[in-house]
Amino acid sequence: MISDDLDLITDTVEEQAPVEACTKCTACNTVCPVARSTEIFRGPKYLGPESERYRDQHEATVTAGLDLCSGCKLCEVTCPSQVSIQEYIRRAQNKGAREKGRTLRDWMLGHTRLLSAFGSMTAPLANFGNRNPVVRLAMEKLVGIHRKRPLPRYQWLTFERWFKRRRQQAATLTLPRKERTVAYFYGCWVNYNERRLGEMVVHILERNGVNVIVPKQQCCGIPAVVNSNIDLARTYGVENVRRLSTLPAGVDIIASSTSCGLMLKHDYSHLLDIPGAEPVGSRTYDICEYLWMLHEAGDLDLTFEPLDTRVLYHAPCHLKSHGMGYPATRLLRLIPGVHLEEVDEGCCGISGTFGVKVEKYDLSMKIGSRLFEAVKAAGSDSVLADCETCRMQVEHGAGARSSHPVEILARAYGYR
């Protein structure tokens, strides 16, 4: 007999619906940026829940078109039935890659941290090479990295070392006792490519009476996930969960990279199924989300220097998946003289390392073209986006300056 169903109605955090929950409404297909841009992509409905019903652990994975899914998750945020569409696609991509073997390029891109550590150690040389047409041609032919894709600059002084040095200097001073302490998950980008962003995050938090600590950490694993290497991502994730779990109670975790934050909040406990990941996820905050919390608690310093700037905000796809609205726009509206406009032209097209690949570069630029046009038409001083690869793509595709929203906040606090 079927028991009373009230028990089946759960009210837990973040439910995930099984494939059967798919009502075949096609809402996901209508928003998929890849399906919009190429006819050969069959779309999230078919590649996600529909194919999932027929996927068998013991049979070879049908991979046709699967690797074109960029992982933006717009399908998931649009699905009214909370079907984990992209997770199905990810698992199938991963299984396919394991059966067929990965290319050297995808292996490398999955190991962003290794690559970046090397790039940072050899910064002048790496930066020269990444901008040299001959080297780039060779990279395209040998490795499969599109020659037109600008690669990020590496910095010799990593964020980690900068922070350590600063602590040593500060140890001689006496730091004021702070009531709040956060652990900063800075991620590979801040560490190897944009230390300044990390410096600003630390400055803003400290200015607001928050003590910042920097625990030892590993790559969050998203580059490995998107390069169909879930096992590697899990190894990284397990290490991070182990380290972050030892943080004292009451210490929240802050991320300034949208996708790192989403990995910690969501993917560790879902896609990667890492034991102990939930308590880590539940104390993780995006930097702007955290600052807005401070503001609501009445603890955000509102003595801003007025600015005079017109900025355009582009919400990264993965930010939508955070389920927190747009805290950056709320913060920016607190600053006098910031004229904020928003565009929602969907995905910028780069999706992490997706748009770097030789066979996907054109598609990535086509996906982003609507955003590029909107950016050009807006004529703002800069485009703000919380995600680093969105910023790379906007700068490349629209020729506009792009920065993280906290840069404006830091400026308003007088940080130069």
Add this chain to the structure above:
Amino acid sequence: MRFDIAVVGSGLAALVATRSLQKAGRQPVLIWPGLSSLYFVYATIDVLGYRDATATEPVDNPRAAIGELIAAHPDHVYARAGLEALTAGTALALDWLREAGFSWRGGLDRNVVLPTATGTPKPSCLIPDSMAGGDLGRDDPVIFCGFEGYEDFVPELAASNLSRTWGHAPGSVRGLRIRPPRFAPGRLFTSIDLARSFEDVAFRREVADRVRTSIATNGDRVRIGVPAVLGLTHVADTHARFEEEVGHPVFEIPTLPPSVLALRLFDRLRKHLQETGIELIWAAPAHAAEVSDGRCHRIQLKSPGREQAVEARAYVLALEDTADGAMRAGVHTIQDPFFHRVLARSDVPTERTLESLFKPQPFAQVGYRITDRLQPADDDGRPLADNVFVAGGAIAGYDPSGTKSRGGMAIATGYRAAQEAMAA
């Protein structure tokens, strides 16, 4: 997170409520549950097509008919929302459509009868300009033009159905199929695939060429009905150029879901809200209203990582059904996830549905009981919270399908709920 007023939903009721609040100078936040399948059935905004679900004669003047309906049925959703809310909400919606870049026409005093994809006549109230040429009140001959490989629109069927009911000269309706360029022969595709292709000028011209050559023998006064696939954006322009290239008036016909007409509407209106400063919260289903002293103090969002509370002065629950989180259906009960009340109980789950698709379905009647101010109510009709208001399909007894009143009911309840929320 604290906001002025929180609106939950993604359908027309939610959008109209949000826009009304915005226009009144308030700061609503829109908690967006995803694009529910229901919204894909929109094409036009129907206000009242038939007096009741069994009527066969279409309503000519919706405003007048709704006045009579309200007088006769004080419990009807239109009576609860009020004719004033419908009138003011419709004016607001039409202004908004214009501001957001749409070309629509119509008003509450007249329905126009247009052919559906199966060739049956259907009354509608507010319509996009691209559909206006289908007006069956006019007598110029109609050619339904379909596309090989697109199976959701069968021109021969539309033609044979319409010629049976439409009282004009024999031979004034016919069907035609053309092969769209570029799609590999034998490939099946959707309305969205076609609409995307139509945004490409070369594709559009090629299709126009093929249509023109196929109808060359047919005299001057003929209009071409095509499935609504004339692009996803810049439709007015695409439509005008396509008409020019074909050499005959062309009108769009709404298709089976996913309806391109609905997609244009919902995508653009949502973006327009965002462009004008309204914050959207994605990927965070709302539930669990916390009530004390007769007021709701917060609702919970299921965000990745943790639950988050949204605190607002008032809340508009503008959800539709079980798909978007208005209700949760179990085997025997349907429950409301905000106040945790059982809305319907059935010993046999199949009691909720009738076999005939075209009869009013029992499940469609299930929903929140409401007060005269659209607050969710307990069994005695007392409000569950003074500052929560319900709009759209989640209201008990809200079943617009038989009477063709989906858009009007959404606008009236969305507008009224917004007014009440401001006063709460």
